[in-house]
Amino acid sequence: MKILVIAPSWIGDTVLSQPLLTLIKQQHPAARIEVLAPDWAAALLTRMAEVDAVLPSPFAHGEFDFWARYALGRRLINADFSRAYVLPNSWKSALVPFFARIPQRMGYHGEARYGLLTERHRLDKVLHPQLVQRYAALIGPVPEVLPRPALLSSPVQQAAARRALALPEQGAPVIFCPGAEYGPAKRWPAWHFAKLARRIVSPDTPIWLLGSSKDVAIGEQIVQASDGAVVNLCGKTSLDQAIDLLATARAVVTNDSGLMHVAAALDRPLVALYGSSSPLYTPPLSPTAQIVRKDLPCSPCFKRECPLGHLDCLNGLKPDDVIKFLPL
Numbered sequence: 199m200k201i202l203v204i205a206p207s208w209i210g211d212t213v214l215s216q217p218l219l220t221l222i223k224q225q226h227p228a229a230r231i232e233v234l235a236p237d238w239a240a241a242l243l244t245r246m247a248e249v250d251a252v253l254p255s256p257f258a259h260g261e262f263d264f265w266a267r268y269a270l271g272r273r274l275i276n277a278d279f280s281r282a283y284v285l286p287n288s289w290k291s292a293l294v295p296f297f298a299r300i301p302q303r304m305g306y307h308g309e310a311r312y313g314l315l316t317e318r319h320r321l322d323k324v325l326h327p328q329l330v331q332r333y334a335a336l337i338g339p340v341p342e343v344l345p346r347p348a349l350l351s352s353p354v355q356q357a358a359a360r361r362a363l364a365l366p367e368q369g370a371p372v373i374f375c376p377g378a379e380y381g382p383a384k385r386w387p388a389w390h391f392a393k394l395a396r397r398i399v400s401p402d403t404p405i406w407l408l409g410s411s412k413d414v415a416i417g418e419q420i421v422q423a424s425d426g427a428v429v430n431l432c433g434k435t436s437l438d439q440a441i442d443l444l445a446t447a448r449a450v451v452t453n454d455s456g457l458m459h460v461a462a463a464l465d466r467p468l469v470a471l472y473g474s475s476s477p478l479y480t481p482p483l484s485p486t487a488q489i490v491r492k493d494l495p496c497s498p499c500f501k502r503e504c505p506l507g508h509l510d511c512l513n514g515l516k517p518d519d520v521i522k523f524l525p526l
Contacts, residue, residue, distance in 0.1 A: 199226050199229040199281075200278050200280060201282070202295060203215070204284045204291050205236075207259045210459040212242050213347045214347065215333050217333070217345045217346065217347060217483075218336060218337060222283075230250045232251040232253055233252050233253065234253045234294060236257075237254050238437060240254070241437035242349070245349040247348075255270075256270070267293040271294045271296065271297020271298040272297055274298035277298070279298065280302065282298075282300045282303045283337075284311075289308070292305060296314045303316045305336065307321070328479060347463035348463055348465075359442035359443055366404070371446070372447065372449050373405070373449075374395070374420070375408050375452035375453060376407060376413060376432075377453065379412070380455075382504075382509075383502055384474055386512050387512060390512075391420045393423075393424075394451065395427040404429065407428050407432050408431055408432065408435065408457060409431075410432065412433075413432040416432070440457065447461070447467075448467070448525065448526075454477075454480070467486045467524070467525050468482055468484060469487075474497065474504070476500070477489045490519050492510065
């Protein structure tokens with residue numbers, strides 16, 4: 199059996215799709231799973247033991263390009279896929295399996311995907327409040343205990359990442375992930391990260407910042423506000439390298455972001471900071487994760503920016519609320 203999975207477009211959602219892949223392998227041990235995903239996602243998917251191949255998706259996030267999807271689907275007709283799982287809810291995301299004439303095509307009803315899917319699931323938010331449960335439900339009843347995401351990272355890969363970035367090859371850093379692609383309402387303030395850094399940094403406890411090129415500026419703010427207590431690696435690593443650096447962390451302090459889910463899937467001690475979003479929907483799936491949030495009447499609002507202008511849900515989270523959970 200060959201199975202095609204249409205991957206989500208976000209780092210965190212991709213990590214949360216792994217339990218579905220595990221359940222597929224449990225039900226069909228001999229199945230070959232191939233995942234159609236953006237180029238950047240290969241760094242994640244190749245770290246999942248369940249994935250046999252990654253097919254590069256040429257489509258940018260939100261790009262429609264009907265005829266290119268038609269052409270890709272036609273190229274896959276002879277690939278002998280027997281079923282497809284379409285994880286995004288968009289109409290366009292179901293086109294490639296449809297054009298590839300894959301006999302069984304599963305996904306949620308989403309954007310009225312009549313005809314595109316052979317098995318359209320209706321979302322039950324009460325029964326499945328978490329995104330990971332919603333993905334897993336595409337293959338059948340969700341088990342009481344879901345498999346956890348687990349990314350692979352070897353000591354050889356970890357050492358190579360450190361050498362490539364001119365980092366010490368020994369020692370376990372505390373890693374801060376100060377970014378959040380969704381927006382400012384999910385980002386703990388730079389001055390809180392800086393104050394926490396000043397309190398915990400030592401020769402035995404270096405502090406590294408990880409994030410994308412979009413997080414370089416906030417990383418520099420933390421460097422300056424902490425009087426140079428941190429090393430800003432934002433924008434300097436590939437996703438592969440970020441995975442291997444996180445795998446060596448003594449602890450991770452992170453906003454609700456893609457790297458939070460990566461750290462959880464590497465089973466690192468983790469403090470997850472929640473502001474406008476909810477841990478009921480996309481919690482870090484790790485027993486070593488500690489969720490820290492303010493129980494305010496206005497939170498979670500799920501907005502990109504604070505609609506009230508005060509961001510009390512994150513400004514009110516102090517370094518003292520975090521440091522007590524760090525294994526220093």
